[in-house]
Amino acid sequence: MNLDRIDQKIIRLxxxxxxxxxxxxxxxxxxxxxxxxxxxKALEDAGVIRGYxxxxxxxxxxxxxxxxxxxTISPExxxxxxxxxxxxxxxxxxxxxTGEDDYLLQILAVDMAELDALLRQxxxxxxxxxxxxxxxxxxxxxxxxxxxxxxxxITA
Numbered sequence: 001m002n003l004d005r006i007d008q009k010i011i012r013l014x015x016x017x018x019x020x021x022x023x024x025x026x027x028x029x030x031x032x033x034x035x036x037x038x039x040x041k042a043l044e045d046a047g048v049i050r051g052y053x054x055x056x057x058x059x060x061x062x063x064x065x066x067x068x069x070x071x072t073i074s075p076e077x078x079x080x081x082x083x084x085x086x087x088x089x090x091x092x093x094x095x096x097x098t099g100e101d102d103y104l105l106q107i108l109a110v111d112m113a114e115l116d117a118l119l120r121q122x123x124x125x126x127x128x129x130x131x132x133x134x135x136x137x138x139x140x141x142x143x144x145x146x147x148x149x150x151x152x153x154i155t156a
Contacts, residue, residue, distance in 0.1 A: 001046040003048070006039065007039060007043060007048075008148050008151060009029045009148070010025065010039055010043065011043065011049070012148035012152075013025055013028055013029070014040075015148055016146070018052045018053075022036055022037050058092075062110060063109065064109070064110055064111050065108070065109040065111060065115050065136065065137075066092070066108055066136075066137040067106070067115060067134050067135060068105065068135045068137065069104070069107055069132050069134050069135075070097075070100075070101040070103070070104055070133040070134075071101060071103040071105060071123070071126075071129060072100070072101050072102055072129075072130045072132075073126075073128035073129055073130060074130060077128020077129075078102075080127035080128060081126055081127045081129070082094070084126045085103075085105070085126065088122070090108050090109065090118060091105050091106070092106045093105065094106075101133070107123070119132065119134060
């Protein structure tokens with residue numbers, strides 16, 4: 001889908017505040033409400049906008065630790081590993097990667113004791129796991145880049 005200047009502005013605004021009403025959004029992009037709604041709907045239908053979510057602070061919900069875990073698995077275990085990851089509530093994100101390891105997990109834990117148990121008794125026992133390397137997150141610098149801003153940079 002080719003994104004024009006208005007589509008990019010809609011995405012930029014919604015990335016900043018997905019709770020904007022169509023009236024507010026339309027006013028900020030210079031359209032009336034119905035054409036603005038149609039553009040948002042087209043962006044959703046094309047899969048450009050995948051959904052709307054809530055950004056929750058894990059620390060304020062009691063998760064004192066976050067870590068990244070690089071995982072190497074046996075080649076025959078990809079499907080079983082991915083299925084197990086999808087079911088695990090403390091695995092926040094999972095990405096298949098290139099390089100030395102096969103996956104990068106972002107996991108949550110209440111404290112160091114829980115993290116240790118999670119790594120030894122759960123992550124290490126997921127299907128096909130041969131090796132893990134864990135890095136603790138000490139502080140968050142940046143959580144997400146606005147994709148509309150990144151697109152504007154490469155199309156400028």
